[in-house]
Amino acid sequence: xxxxxxxxxxxxxxxVASCNSKEWLETNGTGSYASSTLLNCHTRKYHGLLxxxxxxxxxxxxxxxxxxxxxxxEKKAYPLIMHRYLNYTDAAAFDYLDAFEINxxxxxxxxCDHIKLSxxxxxxxxxxxxxxxxxxxxxxxxxxxxxxxxLAYRRFDTLSKANNAVNNKAQYLEKAVLFSPxxxxxxxTISHAHSLQWIEESYWYYQFEYTKExxxxxxxxEDLFSPGVMKIPFNNRTEIIVACSIESVIENDLxxxxxxxxxxxxxxxxxxxxxxxxxxxxxxxxxxxQSRAAPQLLIRTTESNPSIIxxxxxxxxxxxxxMISLPxxxxxxxxxxxCLKVLTYFASHEYQGIIPNRIAPLANGTxxxxxxxxxxxxxxxxxxxxxxxxxxxxxxxxxxxxxxxxIHFYCIGTLCDIKKANDGLIYAxxxxxxxxxxxxxxxxxxxxxxxxxxxxxxALWYNALCFAYFLAQEFHDxxxxxxxxxxxxxxxxxxxxxxxxxxxxxxxxxxxRESNAQIRPNQIFAVAxxxxxxxxSIEKQIVDTVKTHLLTPYGLRTLSPDDPQYCPNIIGDQNxxxxxxHNGTVWPWLLGAFTEALLKTxxxxxxxxxxxxxxxxxxxLCQHATTQIGLGCVSEIFDGSLPHHPRGCIQQAWSVAELIxxxxxxx
Numbered sequence: 088x089x090x091x092x093x094x095x096x097x098x099x100x101x102x103v104a105s106c107n108s109k110e111w112l113e114t115n116g117t118g119s120y121a122s123s124t125l126l127n128c129h130t131r132k133y134h135g136l137l138x139x140x141x142x143x144x145x146x147x148x149x150x151x152x153x154x155x156x157x158x159x160x161e162k163k164a165y166p167l168i169m170h171r172y173l174n175y176t177d178a179a180a181f182d183y184l185d186a187f188e189i190n191x192x193x194x195x196x197x198x199c200d201h202i203k204l205s206x207x208x209x210x211x212x213x214x215x216x217x218x219x220x221x222x223x224x225x226x227x228x229x230x231x232x233x234x235x236x237x238l239a240y241r242r243f244d245t246l247s248k249a250n251n252a253v254n255n256k257a258q259y260l261e262k263a264v265l266f267s268p269x270x271x272x273x274x275x276t277i278s279h280a281h282s283l284q285w286i287e288e289s290y291w292y293y294q295f296e297y298t299k300e301x302x303x304x305x306x307x308x309e310d311l312f313s314p315g316v317m318k319i320p321f322n323n324r325t326e327i328i329v330a331c332s333i334e335s336v337i338e339n340d341l342x343x344x345x346x347x348x349x350x351x352x353x354x355x356x357x358x359x360x361x362x363x364x365x366x367x368x369x370x371x372x373x374x375x376x377q378s379r380a381a382p383q384l385l386i387r388t389t390e391s392n393p394s395i396i397x398x399x400x401x402x403x404x405x406x407x408x409x410m411i412s413l414p415x416x417x418x419x420x421x422x423x424x425x426c427l428k429v430l431t432y433f434a435s436h437e438y439q440g441i442i443p444n445r446i447a448p449l450a451n452g453t454x455x456x457x458x459x460x461x462x463x464x465x466x467x468x469x470x471x472x473x474x475x476x477x478x479x480x481x482x483x484x485x486x487x488x489x490x491x492x493x494i495h496f497y498c499i500g501t502l503c504d505i506k507k508a509n510d511g512l513i514y515a516x517x518x519x520x521x522x523x524x525x526x527x528x529x530x531x532x533x534x535x536x537x538x539x540x541x542x543x544x545x546a547l548w549y550n551a552l553c554f555a556y557f558l559a560q561e562f563h564d565x566x567x568x569x570x571x572x573x574x575x576x577x578x579x580x581x582x583x584x585x586x587x588x589x590x591x592x593x594x595x596x597x598x599x600r601e602s603n604a605q606i607r608p609n610q611i612f613a614v615a616x617x618x619x620x621x622x623x624s625i626e627k628q629i630v631d632t633v634k635t636h637l638l639t640p641y642g643l644r645t646l647s648p649d650d651p652q653y654c655p656n657i658i659g660d661q662n663x664x665x666x667x668x669h670n671g672t673v674w675p676w677l678l679g680a681f682t683e684a685l686l687k688t689x690x691x692x693x694x695x696x697x698x699x700x701x702x703x704x705x706x707x708l709c710q711h712a713t714t715q716i717g718l719g720c721v722s723e724i725f726d727g728s729l730p731h732h733p734r735g736c737i738q739q740a741w742s743v744a745e746l747i748x749x750x751x752x753x754x
Contacts, residue, residue: 094189111193114383115210125187128169130299133400139215147243155235165199173294191352216332231320237311249310255289257314273333284318304660359420372709381416384740392432398736404446410464414471415744434489440496459515459522462493463547470554511576512540525669535669539598543609549577553618592632606647614684627688640707641725643677645669655728671727679745
């Protein structure tokens with residue numbers, strides 16, 4: 088795999104079904120994106136060429152759904168995209184497909200009889216502007232493009248239906264066409280550097296079928312409005328660049344805009360590549376993760392704060408996800424300053440010791456403080472920042488107050504029934520609320536109730552206390568005198584409360600009703616974190632249990648297949664998928680902690696063999712990222728049982744981040 092072309096799928100490896108199962112993703116760094124399948128045959132309501140993050144009205148909106156595209160010669164019209172309607176698929180474009188590639192941007196190559204054509208797309212950074220470049224090898228005066236825009240103008244989690252409210256008139260501006268389909272929504276401008284022909288010919292196109300939504304139990308039929316057709320001649324040129332934007336009419340040189348963005352992306356790839364020193368077998372995968380996947384997940388909010396989007400297509404800013412993802416997305420690509428800025432941003436939202444589970448934009452709602460673990464993950468991310476930079480002054484200036492607040496409020500009690508007990512452990516929640524990452528609710532009731540003392544929360548709590556004690560000593564802060572005896576107490580209590588000597592692993596959670604003995608992956612953090620809580624012999628038993636029951640090629644299962652509640656596949660409607668979400672479903676992000684724990688407990692003589700074993704998992708996920716579902720992406724989840732089909736979000740922040748960390752741990 089060369090650095091120039093990260094993914095290359097020739098037509099010989101594809102058919103119509105696989106073209107519709109593989110997806111591409113382009114992002115702009117603010118939460119807006121463009122995404123579809125290889126030939127732009129939408130299978131999700133979330134697909135669209137311009138899905139913009141708006142402030143008024145607030146949310147992600149599919150504005151430009153897609154084009155009906157044709158390459159026109161004097162004798163023939165070559166279709167360039169597929170459409171799927173109810174009971175009918177127009178797949179003629181597949182006949183002309185030559186290859187799909189991802190390099191600095193996504194690219195589809197066509198062979199239209201003797202004419203070679205390519206179509207590339209990218210979003211400009213921090214702009215709701217999509218550039219599409221069409222290139223031919225040999226100029227011809229008779230060639231032209233026909234582009235019929237399909238407008239959706241709806242929230243990305245709803246569907247458009249035919250209506251009489253749409254404004255079917257467009258404004259023709261010689262080099263651009265401006266659309267204002269609905270009041271209160273932004274205008275869309277589609278422009279070209281040279282003149283274009285606009286044919287006003289408005290229609291509703293009915294019942295586009297989105298197969299992924301049908302399989303997920305949602306409404307899956309959409310009507311799309313098209314106000315007309317634009318025709319753009321090549322005029323003996325070898326390229327046509329079209330800009331689709333809600334910013335304004337693009338007056339700039341589109342070729343220069345395109346090249347500037349390509350150069351920026353190439354420089355980013357080069358900068359990251361210079362920082363990578365890895366085995367050749369992992370170099371290409373790491374380049375894919377760090378130069379393409381990670382930048383898609385690092386965003387600047389509408390208030391211009393640096394942050395992390397939890398996943399595409401449908402997740403937003405989530406505190407827990409951000410704190411877990413932040414080190415992997417930044418520290419291994421030389422972005423230590425960005426890491427500190429994101430930590431500082433989340434610290435500014437801390438309330439009574441809680442880092443919010445969800446940050447709400449200023450224009451829409453309030454932050455959600457319903458998590459016990461985001462705060463201790465914040466401390467872990469700050470610790471990783473320190474280990475990478477040794478920047479004590481930055482931590483003292485921007486983070487130390489927040490770390491102390493977390494410890495203070497967890498000790499005296501805070502939101503969500505979070506409080507330190509007499510044994511020093513943190514207890515949180517009640518049977519009616521969810522506070523950990525296993526957070527599915529059905530009809531207002533937690534599906535995986537874990538109220539009490541949760542094993543991973545208390546492992547992270549101990550780690551936070553140890554790190555805070557270290558900082559307090561460095562800063563000569565008298566809080567060290569309070570923390571030191573608590574560190575000792577927590578370590579003494581942890582084994583007594585969580586160790587299950589009969590079964591040889593840790594309880595998942597403990598409360599007044601039960602010590603839950605289900606085999607779940609949360610216990611791996613008690614081994615993986617830097618400050619050891621347990622005896623080495625106990626750590627080894629935990630890792631062996633997790634490896635035997637939970638390890639798969641793509642991550643760790645959330646529940647042992649031997650458990651009566653185990654769900655082998657995450658399929659069906661929302662309720663059926665929710666039941667499986669944390670009851671057997673595989674999560675790639677857990678491989679980061681598993682790698683740390685396995686390397687920690689292996690004998691030195693076996694370390695190289697263990698690293699080879701773990702690299703096999705990296706290679707499996709590399710194959711997934713380059714051939715399955717989201718191309719250049721790492722999925723949120725996989726089925727618990729063979730063949731471990733990828734599910735959920737196509738691009739998940741903590742999946743990408745922890746795999747980056749895993750790869751670097753295997754150096």
